Amino acid sequence: xxxxxxxxxxxxxxxxxxxxxxxxxxxxxxxxxxxxxxxxxxxxxxxxxxxxxxxxxxxxxxxxxxxxxxxxxxxxxxxxxxxxxxxxxxxxxxxxxxxxxxxxxxxxxxxxxxxxxxxxxxxxxxxxxxxxxxxxxxxxxxxxxxxxxxxxxxxxxxxxxxxxxxxxxxxxxxxxxxxxxxxxxxxxxxxxxxxxxxxxxxxxxxxxxxxxxxxxxxxxxxxxxxxxxxxxxxxxxxxxxxxxxxxxxxxxxxxxxxxxxxxxxxxxxxxxxxxxxxxxxxxxxxxxxxxxxxxxxxxxxxxxxxxxxxxxxxx
Amino acid sequence: xxxxxxxxxxxxxxxxxxxxxxxxxxxxxxxxxxxxxxxxxxxxxxxxxxxxxxxxxxxxxxxxxxxxxxxxxxxxxxxxxxxxxxxxxxxxxxxxxxxxxxxxxxxxxxxxxxxxxxxxxxxxxxxxxxxxxxxxxxxxxxxxxxxxxxxxxxxxxxxxxxxxxxxxxxxxxxxxxxxxxxxxxxxxxxxxxxxxxxxxxxxxxxxxxxxxxxxxxxxxxxxxxxxxxxxxxxxxxxxxxxxxxxxxxxxxxxxxxxxxxxxxxxxxxxxxxxxxxxxxxxxxxxxxxxxxxxxxxxxxxxxxxxxxxxxxxxx
Numbered sequence: 001x002x003x004x005x006x007x008x009x010x011x012x013x014x015x016x017x018x019x020x021x022x023x024x025x026x027x028x029x030x031x032x033x034x035x036x037x038x039x040x041x042x043x044x045x046x047x048x049x050x051x052x053x054x055x056x057x058x059x060x061x062x063x064x065x066x067x068x069x070x071x072x073x074x075x076x077x078x079x080x081x082x083x084x085x086x087x088x089x090x091x092x093x094x095x096x097x098x099x100x101x102x103x104x105x106x107x108x109x110x111x112x113x114x115x116x117x118x119x120x121x122x123x124x125x126x127x128x129x130x131x132x133x134x135x136x137x138x139x140x141x142x143x144x145x146x147x148x149x150x151x152x153x154x155x156x157x158x159x160x161x162x163x164x165x166x167x168x169x170x171x172x173x174x175x176x177x178x179x180x181x182x183x184x185x186x187x188x189x190x191x192x193x194x195x196x197x198x199x200x201x202x203x204x205x206x207x208x209x210x211x212x213x214x215x216x217x218x219x220x221x222x223x224x225x226x227x228x229x230x231x232x233x234x235x236x237x238x239x240x241x242x243x244x245x246x247x248x249x250x251x252x253x254x255x256x257x258x259x260x261x262x263x264x265x266x267x268x269x270x271x272x273x274x275x276x277x278x279x280x281x282x283x284x285x286x287x288x289x290x291x292x293x294x295x296x297x298x299x300x301x302x303x304x305x306x307x308x309x310x311x312x313x314x315x
Numbered sequence: 316x317x318x319x320x321x322x323x324x325x326x327x328x329x330x331x332x333x334x335x336x337x338x339x340x341x342x343x344x345x346x347x348x349x350x351x352x353x354x355x356x357x358x359x360x361x362x363x364x365x366x367x368x369x370x371x372x373x374x375x376x377x378x379x380x381x382x383x384x385x386x387x388x389x390x391x392x393x394x395x396x397x398x399x400x401x402x403x404x405x406x407x408x409x410x411x412x413x414x415x416x417x418x419x420x421x422x423x424x425x426x427x428x429x430x431x432x433x434x435x436x437x438x439x440x441x442x443x444x445x446x447x448x449x450x451x452x453x454x455x456x457x458x459x460x461x462x463x464x465x466x467x468x469x470x471x472x473x474x475x476x477x478x479x480x481x482x483x484x485x486x487x488x489x490x491x492x493x494x495x496x497x498x499x500x501x502x503x504x505x506x507x508x509x510x511x512x513x514x515x516x517x518x519x520x521x522x523x524x525x526x527x528x529x530x531x532x533x534x535x536x537x538x539x540x541x542x543x544x545x546x547x548x549x550x551x552x553x554x555x556x557x558x559x560x561x562x563x564x565x566x567x568x569x570x571x572x573x574x575x576x577x578x579x580x581x582x583x584x585x586x587x588x589x590x591x592x593x594x595x596x597x598x599x600x601x602x603x604x605x606x607x608x609x610x611x612x613x614x615x616x617x618x619x620x621x622x623x624x625x626x627x628x629x630x
Contacts, residue, residue, distance in 0.1 A: 030357040035456055040346065047438055089360065126441065129444075146342075
């Protein structure tokens with residue numbers, strides 16, 4: 001890339017500048033989000049050799065996933081994404097083709113969701129990194145939050161548990177060849193599908209609480225429940241994707257452990273009170289996984305489940 | 316740091332969770348910015364060995380400046396900062412003391428401006444890095460933009476030109492000892508003062524256009540003017556800080572070149588039409604630097620000025 005000006009021109013070829021939620025687009029000291037309804041806002045890092053590897057992510061995979069994981073947070077509020085900002089850390093060895101593929105793929109996902117790139121910053125760095133902050137709205141101005149469950153609520157997920165983790169471990173072990181071994185699992189890791197429409201439907205159906213599963217069910221479910229509640233989970237291997245079962249067989253692990261500890265599932269996890277359950281459970285792709293209890297802690301198929309999986313910062 | 320949970324607790328000891336602009340604070344998939352007036356939004360990277368060095372920035376300097384450069388973008392819209400999100404990249408060698416000093420200093424600046432930390436993300440990385448996205452509001456819901464100048468408008472700055480660059484070059488050459496050599500210059504680089512109050516006064520006084528100078532006057536002024544206008548600049552060495560003059564003398568450079576090319580000044584740069592000039596020029600600290608012309612290009616003291624200074628991405 002020759003200059004920052006050249007990069008800004010490149011952005012203009014890919015990303016919309018305005019929509020009804022962005023009245024002043026990128027190019028000034030700030031962008032302006034129009035007044036009226038409240039905005040929900042979230043931010044996520046997507047860093048080389050922490051969240052992705054250039055060896056088995058294509059430039060298009062990186063551009064797609066950097067935005068997709070952020071959209072997933074908006075979906076988890078029952079909201080619709082409308083705009084985002086992007087801070088980009090670029091190593092000197094990336095050529096214009098890489099950057100074009102990266103932006104094109106991100107822009108396609110942005111366009112599918114009518115999103116504007118509202119601003120950003122650009123810097124040299126040793127490794128490629130993306131920091132996106134994303135904005136969403138709902139029609140009512142209300143959002144689906146965590147911590148609104150009650151004992152007796154039914155717990156559900158939408159999306160595969162453990163599949164992305166099986167994909168990540170496959171890619172780490174086999175590199176590009178992993179795509180042939182477990183295509184569904186690899187795709188779940190490289191191209192997670194944000195569930196905006198499902199989130200909107202769950203909100204309309206009256207779900208009591210919703211979040212996205214990014215650190216694994218065992219770590220994220222307590223965050224949905226809050227400190228005073230627990231859950232009885234019922235999960236059978238038949239409910240999991242065949243790639244999870246085959247991967248588990250291959251590495252000699254319990255597929256239910258992989259599903260519980262997962263990581264980067266970007267599934268939705270929510271709760272419904274008994275009186276909205278009919279409507280909520282008619283949302284496409286929904287799987288019932290258990291019940292909220294008034295005693296803290298998780299139980300899986302009747303047994304206490306205490307494993308929590310991986311924390312980057314535990315030492 | 317033992318865990319992500321520990322880090323979140325640390326944040327709670329330092330940063331406010333809610334104010335009238337943040338109805339749902341950090342801890343859910345998204346935070347919620349309350350509806351009503353429009354928000355202006357900006358984002359900036361602050362990266363080790365690109366924007367700062369750990370050798371001569373204290374942890375408190377880093378925490379302060381990472382937020383201050385973002386506040387400066389809000390000030391440049393004539394707005395008041397109300398909230399920010401922070402993505403943090405942490406090397407494994409940072410201890411809890413470092414992190415505490417970093418957060419304490421950032422939190423003091425946030426508190427002075429009644430700002431909420433509305434969310435963020437945390438990741439391991441090889442170098443320390445901060446990506447902040449910041450939100451501001453104005454009483455009227457309107458913002459001071461670039462590109463609203465007209466020929467004949469008076470150009471002004473608030474804040475020192477070239478001082479921060481002299482400080483940066485001094486620190487690069489002398490390390491910690493640079494603090495003794497040129498204290499004002501070093502302070503301008505380590506602790507730039509965001510000019511929120513000044514920006515608000517300039518907006519109230521009717522300035523036509525405003526921005527913050529982060530890449531040097533020669534590079535930023537054309538961005539204020541837009542593609543069809545130019546500027547006649549009048550600058551005398553006596554208008555510059557004595558540290559800039561002394562630094563220029565020491566390195567055998569023209570102090571006006573240092574002022575024009577600057578970098579990281581975080582001064583405000585704006586324009587006023589003749590009919591608001593009385594009010595605008597009464598804002599404290601304001602220096603008149605020239606006039607907007609209807610021919611593109613910059614002229615300094617009657618001579619064409621074409622140097623543009625440093626672009627990270629030119630090669």
